[in-house]
Amino acid sequence: MDFKIIQSTPIFNALSSLGKEISLPDGIFYWAGRAKKEAEILGTIGAAFGFEKDFIDGGSENWVPCYLDGIKEYSSLNISNIVPYASIGGVNELRDLWKTWIIEKSGYSKSSDKDKIDFLNKNISKPIITNGVTNGIFLAASLFLNPNESIICPNKRWGNYDLIIEKRIGAKIESFQFFENNRINLEGLKDSIEKIGNFQDKVVIILNFPNNPTGYVPKIDEADALISLFKKTQEKLRKPFIIIVDDAYEPYVYENNMLTHSIFYKLQQLKQDIIPVKLDGITKELLMYGGRIGFLTIGLKPSWVPNDEELNKLKNELHNKLKGMNRSTISNCNHFYQQLTIELFKDEGIEGIIEKRDKVKNLLERRYRIINEELKKIKDPDITIDPNSGGFFLFLNLNKDKIKATEFADHLLRNYKIGVIPIQKPQEDINGIRIAYCSIDIKDIPEFTKRIEQALKDF
Numbered sequence: 462m463d464f465k466i467i468q469s470t471p472i473f474n475a476l477s478s479l480g481k482e483i484s485l486p487d488g489i490f491y492w493a494g495r496a497k498k499e500a501e502i503l504g505t506i507g508a509a510f511g512f513e514k515d516f517i518d519g520g521s522e523n524w525v526p527c528y529l530d531g532i533k534e535y536s537s538l539n540i541s542n543i544v545p546y547a548s549i550g551g552v553n554e555l556r557d558l559w560k561t562w563i564i565e566k567s568g569y570s571k572s573s574d575k576d577k578i579d580f581l582n583k584n585i586s587k588p589i590i591t592n593g594v595t596n597g598i599f600l601a602a603s604l605f606l607n608p609n610e611s612i613i614c615p616n617k618r619w620g621n622y623d624l625i626i627e628k629r630i631g632a633k634i635e636s637f638q639f640f641e642n643n644r645i646n647l648e649g650l651k652d653s654i655e656k657i658g659n660f661q662d663k664v665v666i667i668l669n670f671p672n673n674p675t676g677y678v679p680k681i682d683e684a685d686a687l688i689s690l691f692k693k694t695q696e697k698l699r700k701p702f703i704i705i706v707d708d709a710y711e712p713y714v715y716e717n718n719m720l721t722h723s724i725f726y727k728l729q730q731l732k733q734d735i736i737p738v739k740l741d742g743i744t745k746e747l748l749m750y751g752g753r754i755g756f757l758t759i760g761l762k763p764s765w766v767p768n769d770e771e772l773n774k775l776k777n778e779l780h781n782k783l784k785g786m787n788r789s790t791i792s793n794c795n796h797f798y799q800q801l802t803i804e805l806f807k808d809e810g811i812e813g814i815i816e817k818r819d820k821v822k823n824l825l826e827r828r829y830r831i832i833n834e835e836l837k838k839i840k841d842p843d844i845t846i847d848p849n850s851g852g853f854f855l856f857l858n859l860n861k862d863k864i865k866a867t868e869f870a871d872h873l874l875r876n877y878k879i880g881v882i883p884i885q886k887p888q889e890d891i892n893g894i895r896i897a898y899c900s901i902d903i904k905d906i907p908e909f910t911k912r913i914e915q916a917l918k919d920f
């Protein structure tokens with residue numbers, strides 16, 4: 462592939478050396494494709510195939526992927542949808558279904574927002590399947606960051622970002638204080654954007670709402686201010702912005718006056734070279750943590766290309782690079798769970814899935830309300846709760862001069878049999894505990910918070 466189109470777009474300037482270099486070698490695919498059409502006997506596929514009767518007692522005359530007798534008993538899915546490799550970018554049917562799901566998740570109305578839906582449908586890439594959202598983060602970060610380049614992140618973030626970005630890729634995290642007076646700290650973010658944008662030829666940012674570890678979701682006006690900040694700073698710096706949107710907890714927003722849909726959609730609407738990369742997956746959205754199926758989708762800008770033909774070529778070039786990334790790391794993702802997700806969409810439909818998931822969402826929402834109510838009752842000047850209205854967690858800050866988070870977590874565990882995750886990073890001004898209320902039964906919450914209150918008193 463010659464990558465002619467992508468080279469003329471701002472996204473190319475934002476790619477890392479690896480991102481510029483990577484492609485899917487076409488050797489095997491070229492010969493396999495030709496052989497499919499031209500050969501009488503195929504010796505190209507690197508997976509064992511045979512007549513079922515030759516390896517299974519009582520097997521059929523069908524030519525199928527070889528499998529171990531008994532495997533069929535574990536699932537009613539067809540063996541041909543479980544045993545073979547999935548394609549490198551993921552099973553096409555699932556990629557198409559997920560694109561429809563992404564459009565549905567925008568919340569755009571089919572009657573009044575038809576233009577927005579068409580725009581989205583036309584300008585986002587077809588999702589590439591990744592090994593969970595984690596792998597999507599690694600993939601996106603590797604595609605856009607060279608070692609020693611910086612990505613902007615709030616100080617309160619999922620700890621695995623540090624492992625992926627700093628340790629694995631060797632890039633740097635430019636951290637900003639997430640909150641100022643219980644709102645997103647736009648001044649801090651602006652300073653970071655200007656600092657990085659002044660010497661780096663791109664600005665890369667990662668956002669995660671609802672956030673891990675705080676449960677923060679921007680209010681509508683905060684989200685608008687965030688978008689306006691991106692617009693203004695991009696127009697001033699005139700460099701591409703890559704905004705990686707980690708949507709792991711996308712559906713779990715429990716308040717209506719908040720941004721109830723991913724910020725990806727607002728970013729995608731922007732005319733500026735503000736390029737959103739959406740990472741989502743079945744892990745939390747469809748409650749299949751061990752399935753390891755995630756999706757990476759890029760928002761492209763119509764101004765980059767003169768016509769639809771070039772837009773499609775651009776998408777193909779990007780897909781080729783993303784497939785090259787998959788091929789060189791995980792090769793491809795779990796076929797069984799891809800098929801299971803396809804069947805789920807086919808059997809339940811989008812409404813059916815949402816209806817079933819709402820039962821879990823409602824459960825979590827009730828826990829969210831109770832735990833916030835109970836924590837508010839604790840009148841202790843040494844604690845504050847970060848703004849939270851979604852996701853699986855909330856974060857309780859502890860007075861850093863008096864209570865060390867790890868010591869307090871130890872005290873809670875030893876003396877009160879309460880388990881939480883302490884986060885103590887003085888260099889980033891964090892000292893507190895993350896409470897995963899997603900895993901606490903509602904009736905245990907008052908007892909849980911009572912023990913925290915007691916533990917604060919005798920610490």
Ligand SMILES: Cc1ncc(COP(=O)(O)O)c(C=O)c1O
Pocket residue numbers: 592593594595596619669672673707709742744745750754755
């Ligand atoms: C913010 C955030 N992003 C990504 C992930 C990982 O998702 P996955 O399990 O799909 O890799 C998690 C899981 O804890 C998370 O909290």
